[in-house]
Amino acid sequence: MQINKERLVQTFCEMVSIDSESYHEKKMKDYLMNIFKECHMECIEMPIEGFEAGNIYAVLKGHTNKEPIMFSGHMDTVSPGKGKQAIIHEDGRITSDETTVLGADDVSALASYIEAIRTIEDNDLPHGDIELAISVAEEPYDAGSAYYDFSRIKSRIDYTFDLAGQVGLAALEAPSIISF
Ligand SMILES: [Zn+2]
Incomplete structure (x- = not known):
């Protein structure tokens, strides 16, 4: 069983192309929620007054005899982050076109979580609940996660x-x- 590297890179590059500077994460939030739902995860947005997008909680329900586990990250990027493009080099490196940031912080995390979930689903791998906590506005000193409803989280390890x-x-x- 192997990670689908091609699909992982494709997801990463798609996410890089989505503008998601801090406080302007609506498109990224929609993209993530769609994918999580496609992956049969229960998924909610936690709206925050005055914010364009809220934090996300998603869970892939699993066997109750296994410990739940969580992965977290953030969906915003620093600026300049508008019109980002992923350039794939011959040696496999992926960079921006040098006019913007790449946004690998934190898109590389989110893309790897998505690929892991898809791999679990594709191969019907046994698992406990897998929780994802994805915040908005992390770069401005964790402004988004200050509003996170942590009461939803069951995992003791993140x-x-x-x-x-x-x-x-x-x-x-x-x-x-x-x-x-
Ligand atoms: Zn980060």
């Missing part, structure tokens, strides 16, 4: 793919931002 570095590394602790 992985957040939102860090640079080698695959396999994890940050267990980090200083928070201090603003002056």
